[in-house]
Amino acid sequence: xxxxxxxxxxxxxxxxxxxxxxxxxxxxxxxxxxxxxxxxxxxxxxxxxxxxxxxxxxxxxxxxxxxxxxxxxxxxxxxxxxxxxxxxxxxxxxxxxxxxxxxxxxxxxxxxxxxxxxxxxxxxxxxxxxxxxxxxxxxxxxxxxxxxxxxxxxxxxxxxxxx
Amino acid sequence: xxxxxxxxxxxxxxxxxxxxxxxxxxxxxxxxxxxxxxxxxxxxxxxxxxxxxxxxxxxxxxxxxxxxxxxxxxxxxxxxxxxxxxxxxxxxxxxxxxxxxxxxxxxxxxxxxxxxxxxxxxxxxxxxxxxxxxxxxxxxxxxxxxxxxxxxxxxxxxxxxxxxxxxxxxxxxxxxxxxxxxxxxxxxxxxxxxxxxxxxxxxxxxxxxxxxxxxxxxxxxxxxxxxxxxxxxxxxxxxxxxxxxxxxxxxxxxxxxxxxxxxxxxxxxxxxxxxxxxxxxxxxxxxxxxxxxxxxxxxxxxxxxxxxxxxxxxxxxxxxxxxxxxxxxxxxxxxxxxxxxxxxxxxxxxxxxxxxxxxxxxxxxxxxxxxxxxxxxxxxxxxxxxxxxxxxxxxxxxxxxxxxxxxxxxxxxxxxxxxxxxxxxxxxxxxxxxxxxxxxxxxxxxxx
Numbered sequence: 001x002x003x004x005x006x007x008x009x010x011x012x013x014x015x016x017x018x019x020x021x022x023x024x025x026x027x028x029x030x031x032x033x034x035x036x037x038x039x040x041x042x043x044x045x046x047x048x049x050x051x052x053x054x055x056x057x058x059x060x061x062x063x064x065x066x067x068x069x070x071x072x073x074x075x076x077x078x079x080x081x082x083x084x085x086x087x088x089x090x091x092x093x094x095x096x097x098x099x100x101x102x103x104x105x106x107x108x109x110x111x112x113x114x115x116x117x118x119x120x121x122x123x124x125x126x127x128x129x130x131x132x133x134x135x136x137x138x139x140x141x142x143x144x145x146x147x148x149x150x151x152x153x154x155x156x157x158x159x160x161x162x163x
Numbered sequence: 164x165x166x167x168x169x170x171x172x173x174x175x176x177x178x179x180x181x182x183x184x185x186x187x188x189x190x191x192x193x194x195x196x197x198x199x200x201x202x203x204x205x206x207x208x209x210x211x212x213x214x215x216x217x218x219x220x221x222x223x224x225x226x227x228x229x230x231x232x233x234x235x236x237x238x239x240x241x242x243x244x245x246x247x248x249x250x251x252x253x254x255x256x257x258x259x260x261x262x263x264x265x266x267x268x269x270x271x272x273x274x275x276x277x278x279x280x281x282x283x284x285x286x287x288x289x290x291x292x293x294x295x296x297x298x299x300x301x302x303x304x305x306x307x308x309x310x311x312x313x314x315x316x317x318x319x320x321x322x323x324x325x326x327x328x329x330x331x332x333x334x335x336x337x338x339x340x341x342x343x344x345x346x347x348x349x350x351x352x353x354x355x356x357x358x359x360x361x362x363x364x365x366x367x368x369x370x371x372x373x374x375x376x377x378x379x380x381x382x383x384x385x386x387x388x389x390x391x392x393x394x395x396x397x398x399x400x401x402x403x404x405x406x407x408x409x410x411x412x413x414x415x416x417x418x419x420x421x422x423x424x425x426x427x428x429x430x431x432x433x434x435x436x437x438x439x440x441x442x443x444x445x446x447x448x449x450x451x452x453x454x455x456x457x458x459x460x461x462x463x464x465x466x467x468x469x470x471x472x473x474x475x476x477x478x479x480x481x482x483x484x485x486x487x488x489x490x491x492x493x494x495x496x497x498x499x500x501x502x503x504x505x506x507x508x509x510x511x512x513x514x515x516x517x518x519x520x521x522x523x524x525x526x527x528x529x530x531x532x533x534x535x536x537x538x539x540x541x542x543x544x545x546x547x548x549x550x551x552x553x554x555x556x557x558x559x560x561x562x563x564x565x566x567x568x569x570x571x572x573x574x575x576x577x578x579x580x581x582x583x584x585x586x587x588x589x590x591x592x593x594x595x596x597x598x599x600x601x602x603x604x605x606x607x608x609x610x611x
Contacts, residue, residue, distance in 0.1 A: 015329050017243075017285075017369050020351030024334050028293075062353040062510075064335030065293045080597060081255045082454055082500055083412035083486055090596035119337065119504050120255040121294050124484065125411055125418035126168040134296045137165040144165050 009048030083124035218392030225377030254453035256484030259408035399425030403469035452481025455561030457568030505562035516559030519550035
C-alpha cells in the first residue's frame, strides 16, 4: 500500500466523528490510485480504515461510480435518462459505439475507452449530457463525438481527482 | 465542441438568483449583501430563528414539501447534533441545486452557517452526488473562502460558537437522495433506507440527532432572515410561499432552470419562460415534478406551481423538474424508460419494490416490442397497486405512480402496440435508437 493513499485516507477520517464515514472518499482515492477497485485496492482501503475488505466490497458494490472491474484509460458515460434520451442521447450513444466499435457497456479493443450509459446526471436542460472522466460535456451532439475522441486519444486519464 | 450550460435570465421576482451569471467569489457575494443575514442572525436566539422560519412557511424544496421551520423544531435536544444538506439531486429532470451551487455557492454556505448557529450544531455535511465533481470543488472553494473570512472554523463574531462545514461526495446511487438512505451512506453503510422511527431528528448522522434539508431549502434561509419570515410568506400562495427553482427540460424551446414565484402556473413556465414547444410540435403531456410524479395533460397547463395546486390536479410538485413531452413521443417507451430507471435504482431491500420494479419493466419491455397483451396492461396496473405504499421508502411508489398515469392517460397507445405487434411511431421518433427496430420486428402476439 502506498503511503500517499494511506495518508489520504487518514485525512478523510479526520473530517468525521466516526472513521466508517470515510469509506466513500477512501474508496474514491483508492480507485484513483489503482484505476479500479481491485482486490488489492479494497485491501488497501480496509487497512486505511481498519475495516474488513468484505465490508469495503459490500459498500463499493452498491454504488455506480466504483469500478469492480478494470476500465479503459478514459471513461465515457452517456446519460440516457428521459430528458436526454428525448433530445437525441440515444443517437449520441450509438455514434460512440460506432466510433469505438464497442457495445455499451464495454471497453474498446485497444483498452483506451470504456463506454457506458448512465442514469440522470443532472444536466437535463443542458442535454444531451456526456460525462468524460467525471467532467461534463453538455449540449452534446453527434458531430461532437469524433472530435472528443480525437482529443482524448492524445491524453491519458488524469490520476488525481478534479477537485 | 459542446457548449457550456446556459443560465436563464432572472425573473423579476427572483430571490435566490436575482442576477445573471455567477457570483462564486466571496468578494462578489459580500458586495451584494452576502453574509449580512448571518450577522443579523447572530443577534437572534435559536427560538427566534426557528420562529422566523415558521413565519416564512417555507416548505422543503427536496420533493416532499414538508414545512422547514416545523422540521427544525422537531430536532431532538442534545450536545452533539448535526446538519446534513441533501445535495444528492438525482430525480430525473432535476438540475436546480446544481445551478444554485454553480452560480451562488456562498448563499448555500451562508444558509448552512445560519442553520448551524440556530441548532448550535456540531457540524454540517453537504452530501453532494458523486457525479457533481466540479460542483463539489466549487463548494470546497467557497468553504475555504468562508474560513478565511472567519465564518467557518473560528468563533463567529461576538459568540463562542464555531461552525464546521464539510463536503461529502456520494458515489452514484439515486436512492441516497432518500433521507434515511443518505444517512446510511454517510454513516459508511450501503445506501439503503431504514425504518422510521427512529427519525433522523433523533438518530441520524453518526447516530446523533440530525436535521436534514435540501440544498435549495438551506440556500433560501439567508433570504428569509434578510427580508423577514412574514415578508417572505407574502410571496407565492398562502400554502406555498416564496419562489422556487423549476428545472425545465424535454421538448421545449428554452430549457433551463427558472426561479418562479409559487403563485405562477405551468403555462407561465412552459410557454412563458420556456418559449413553448419547437415549431410544428404540440404538447402531449408534461411531468410536473420529476419523473416519479404522475404526468399531467395539456388541458392542465393552467395548474398552479404551488404544492397544493399540483395535488389538486392529481400529481405532486416533487422536486420541481418539469419535462415537456411532444406529440411524437411514444408513451410506452416513455413509461419503459421511466420504469427501467427505478428498477436500476431500487436498493433491493423491500420485496415489493425489488420485484415490482423489475416486473413492471419486463412487462413494459414486452409492451414496447409489441409482444404484450391487453391483459398485461391490467396486470401492470395491478403490480403498481401492490408496490405502492408497501415499502420502507417511496422508490417503489416513484415507479408505480408515473407508470399508472402513463397507462391511464394513454391506454390507447398501449393497446395499439398490442394490436399492431410493434410500435407505430416513426423510426425517427424520440428514443427510437434506445429501443432499436430489431426488437420491434412484427412477431406473433402472446396471449396470457
